[in-house]
Amino acid sequence: MTKTIRIGTRDSELALWQAHTVQRKLEALGYDTELISVKSTGDLILDKPLYELGITGIFTKTLDVAMINGTVDIAVHSMKDVPTKLPQGIIQAAVLERAASEDIFVFRDGKNADDFNAKTTIATGSLRRKAQWLNRYPYHQVVDLRGNVNTRLQKVADNDWTGAIFAKAGLERINLKPENHIVLDWMIPAPAQGAMVIAAMQNDTYSREACAQLNHADSALATYVEREFLSTLEGGCTAPIGAYAEIKENRIYFKGVLFSLDGSEKMEIEESVPVSECRNFGTLCALKILEGGGRALMEAIKKEL
Template identity: 35%
Template sequence: MSTTHSSSPIRIGTRGSLLAMAQADMVAAALQKAGETTEIVVITTTGDKILDRPLSEIGGKGLFTKEIEAAMLEGRIDCAVHSAKDLETILPAELTLGAFLPREDVRDAFIGRAGQRLADLAPGAVVGTASLRRQALVRRARPDLRCDILRGNVQTRLRKLEEGVCEGTLLALAGLNRLGIAEVATEILPTDTFLPACAQGAIAVEIRRDDDRLIAACQTIDDAATERMVRAERGFLAALDGSCRTPIAGLATIEGEDIHITGLVASPDGERVEEITGRGALTDAADVGYDAGRRLRARVGERFFEPLI
């Protein structure tokens, strides 16, 4: 049982970037509207410190969450706010996802240094991104381009773009919208050619499983539609053992009482992209996603994943 007292502020753990703080403020505002008091606690993660290597080389997506999760397990914070796409597929046993805010736009935005769209870039131009998914999809669309690692928060990447480190980069439109800078996008990429990362555009609130106060508070701010979509996409990831070493994309949509998912797995060079769809009852969202991932894994075969591990 949690030792948190209802009279004390809910301590919200977050990374310190402008986007992370904006998302934490959104959760704080929702909790305050539900009658809670809040306090934001900034925690620096390993992923924020190491910016010269791809995540796949230094430990994967957990580098953005492990220190925050440790703080929660130690009782220094009561909940954590994450971009849902940054969460590892399997959470620590003591923790769970308590709530999701309403999902933002799921699409990727392309930002060309000179205002170009992706199709406008000259052959051999450099596109900067640390995402293997984005690299694979860029290479599928434009095999004549070069992809280099570009890491850092949104402002860091935009600054590096202005400095000429690359001719273009890709960012989640959701983040640009939350920062109020969507106008920097020179092209919004459609999901039929640039399927987003699983859970892109969703904000997740992670809590301890035994914290009754946070369980109750999260029930008041949870967006049920977003939760179902994210659980389907995370189910898809789980079946594929999704990590930062595997170019995987997935997007679930709700159609009446059903949930539909489209997912893909790609080779890093973008030459092979295998897609799949799944459909089932909304109440079985996680299972629908998992089944689609299982079928895709069976189709492509285990050898497909060997170069990615």
């Protein structure tokens, strides 16, 4: 039986690039595909910080609904935008090989990190980036910045901020290589940053078998550990949390951080286990943070947001 796999995507340049990539890979395996793009709530509301909207899955919801209604078969997402708990009936069909996981700082003009001073203002809409930045540079101002990657770059050009923070993978994918940038190698990325995921309906064997061929085992495992850490810490709210796992010679190396909103408090964990002992590893790391003072910090964050 041949059928056409309808690939759902958001309509930003980055989302379209990601969906096209999946489309090309499926076509190379001999599948018929069609791309269907939708507008997401997360792309329509741009005047408020994401965390203020108080909705999880704001970028993925529209596509979840399209899949459940049967107007698309699969959906391609930046994995870091996908809530850890998927809607009933929707499963993770594949994690593609991860690209760059780092954050980068893009300067508005010809400056470098040596020019940072007490008057520096940087822009980001992410609680995680803001808290980590203020932890390192307590005297800087951080202002909110929303919109897709192209919009945000334009806003950096149009304002008098020193610069803004972006995911390296996002800029690389749409071939934007801002001349004046530095890689923030000290910043812990968002869980699953740089990874793309394909979601499908649990009962759609045809699409699931097609997508399973695109799964990259190490990327799937690393992002699984990071997201397990996230879901155990958060329990459904948003907080400044970073997590990064890497698999080398059959061991998983994990780093996780939780910050207070103003960046003044930081709790971190760094551990490794053999891949054979990966079961609950992310949860165990999160529990250590929670028991070492993270529980109180999470309560304080919930009150403030």
